[in-house]
Amino acid sequence: MSGTSEGPTPAADLDRSAATESETPASPGGEPLDGAGPPPVRRVRSAYRSVFAAAPLAMAVVDRAGLIANANEAFALLLGGGSEPLAGRPAADLLELAADGSTRHAYREVLCGRRAELRCTRRLKQPDGRTLWTQITLTPLDEADDGLLLSVTDISAHHDLQARLRHLQMHDPVTRLPNRTLFFERVTAALEAEAHNERGTGRIGLCYLDIDGFKAVNDTLGHRVGDRLLAAVAERLTACAEEAGRTRPSVPLVARLGGDEFALLVADSTGTEQVADLAESALKALQAPFDLSGQRLNVSASIGVVERHAAGTTATGLMQAADTTLYWAKVDGKDRWTLFDPERNAHLMTRQALASTLRPAIERGEFRLEYQPLVGMADGRLRGVEALVRWDHPRFGPLPPNRFVALAEEDGSIVPLGRWVLDTACRQARRWQTDHPDEPPLFVSVNVAVRQVWDSDLVADVARILAETGLSPRLLQLELTESAVMGSAGQPLQTLQALSDMGVNIAIDDFGTGYSNLAYLSRLPVSVLKLDGSFVRGFQHEGPDAPPNPADEVVVEAMIALAHRLGLTVTAECVETSAQATRLRSIGCDTGQGWLYSRPVTPDRISELLESTSYAVGNP
CATH class of the missing domain: 3.20.20.450 (EAL domain)
Incomplete structure (x- = not known):
């Protein structure tokens, strides 16, 4: 097979190449055998082509320039089965191997022979709009060949199952909101240097909320009514977040952290005023009576508000500040939001x-x-x-x-x-x-x-x-x-x-x-x-x-x-x-x-x- 970008080698050429390598069959001792049938190399090449073409696994041969030299029918079908020939097209474009820096670098290393293998997962969009999740493997062929074998496996079913399991693990069963684990994942991601540098604001905001007197609801009316109240609170907070997101680049994340504690995360805050407005709207939304299957309840909430530069902030530090501020809101009289005050916190920490x-x-x-x-x-x-x-x-x-x-x-x-x-x-x-x-x-x-x-x-x-x-x-x-x-x-x-x-x-x-x-x-x-x-x-x-x-x-x-x-x-x-x-x-x-x-x-x-x-x- 050619190592240049001139396209795939035709099957007839593969036959001639095989015949050139062994014009006459030889005995184990090196003597030619008359009438012994096709040469062994030709038989191997022919078998290779048959397996390659008929295999249900999508495969292609890629040259060292990253161009498709040959591809089987399963490979073409996986990519949508279009009429456009695949030979000569860059594999990286077809499979989005250059979509992120780490995969792009690893792919180039394998092409250059400085790395033995590439394994990655890619989401591929087909012409009909369907999306496939695939696992891609790229490995060199034997030393006699200068190409690489590219295989692509459809793992959509497995991926969907994993996604459903992860959703169950990362969401609260009562409110169906993101739970504490997913919330901290999002906070950590929002605080990463790459994230806040790309957004441009470089700030993060958090409203940490709990329901005033929720324990009394559980104790007097039972946990079933308490769960219904939590679900209703979640709906109202979600509506507040969606309303706030209408005029912003992103919708704040609403999560239940446990018990009667909720959080609203603004991963791209534009300043204190934005987060304070969100807290104010949350308070007003929860002040309206709740009608839970004929049970009418009036509740209020206390909210700790933190807004700061993302750089230099940790998830633990952000939550500690929010927890402290929520405590202040309760001490100051409940049914209110309180903004984090560094001086007040410094006095508390000193105390x-x-x-x-x-x-x-x-x-x-x-x-x-x-x-x-x-x-x-x-x-x-x-x-x-x-x-x-x-x-x-x-x-x-x-x-x-x-x-x-x-x-x-x-x-x-x-x-x-x-x-x-x-x-x-x-x-x-x-x-x-x-x-x-x-x-x-x-x-x-x-x-x-x-x-x-x-x-x-x-x-x-x-x-x-x-x-x-x-x-x-x-x-x-x-x-x-x-x-x-x-x-x-x-x-x-x-x-x-x-x-x-x-x-x-x-x-x-x-x-x-x-x-x-x-x-x-x-x-x-x-x-x-x-x-x-x-x-x-x-x-x-x-x-x-x-x-x-x-x-x-x-x-x-x-x-x-x-x-x-x-x-x-x-x-x-x-x-x-x-x-x-x-x-x-x-x-x-x-x-x-x-x-x-x-x-x-x-x-x-x-x-x-x-x-x-x-x-x-x-x-x-």
Whole structure:
């Protein structure tokens, strides 16, 4: 057979070629045999042609240039059985072997002899419009021939069966929507670099939805009604997607991810507005009542909306953002859609990171205490300090209490943390007393959370720490918030009473922001009120022509007078100016705390202040 592009070799030529190769038959020893019949090579060639022509398998011989040299009848029928001769036509065009880059490359490699075989599946469209799925194999002939054998098998029936099985595997039986597996396949495909580069927008959008109160429908009406509701929801979401796709290049994919969770994927998003409009239309579609075989139901949905650049996004990251945003939508009141907010998410992630490392951080000793002076208003001398905990986080740096105390209260780690703060503060107070024996001893004030009162034996902890450190109970002050103390009964009240009987001072922190039930103070073992800074700030001039708020002055003066009548002392928080200090002093406030005197400082700085004869106003 020719290796050029001049067309197939006629059958007569094949006969002459065979005869040329062996004009006279020979014996096994090489001697010619008279009357022995056709030569063996000719018989092989003839048999080859017969099998090739009559075989039900579609076959063709392709030369090294990729042109059809010869083809059997099955091959012609598979391609439509047209009258146009196949010889000399490029095999790649007939079988679409150049439709994708990888197959095109492999085909050329086989033609050039650098690859032994090509196997691929191709979808072929016939002249009558029918489509066939075929498996194509291309392999070289024997070394004596320079051509290649091309075989094509019709696998349409097998392919259709596989397609039906895959459809069942990839679709939800209740709603007939794509299921979670197919959804993630589509998301992954949409995020591939080739996909979003070819589309041009380079963006992806997702609406992650679940039905508010669906569990109640299942529990009260049964799973059969629940399934009907899911199917009806699927129909409405599909209609929304189709409507949205009328003015867009593609229709959003609607999928059921499991339970009452659905997703609408916009693989070629044009921006946040498009995805938000889709979420809004989905909400409105589900707000209309559902009539399910006489059962009328009203439901709503919550939707998390995410829209972002496809580059750098993973399927997992996209779903995590959508899940977080769906949670926000439910927290914000349900029956709404909420757009993903990176700042809100960053705060949440930070909060989760802090919560997960709180207990190990206590064991690793990542916490330290700073102390803010409490100054006598009458003489300006240092009377005590408030211990304030700081977290030297290895990732986020120094963190103030408002970043982690609430988390510690939620997971219970406030109990061991509070115990460490109490122990460290008492030891430090005793050390100052030992190092400065000629100075009046400082009291130390420690904040106590409500959970410490309920979840730990606070009285035993305080007694043990005072015994171990040698600190006098009168030099320890425990601060609780007003809302925690007011209305206390049972164990909290018994705990406060036991601490007070021990000689420990109990202070109400941020007084004036909660119940402010002054009459109740007479029945509590409280010795100190700490006025909230919002009252003290009312003493400050707002401008050169704006005097202090007289109402704040009247309220503060009344609270101080009543506290003194009850035998309580008063500490003013957030004292920032000398004018505030002067006015507080004039109405009888006992101690002050704030940046006018000092920010929270290290223990060494407190030692320096103890050595001064009086506390200098404005000292940093």
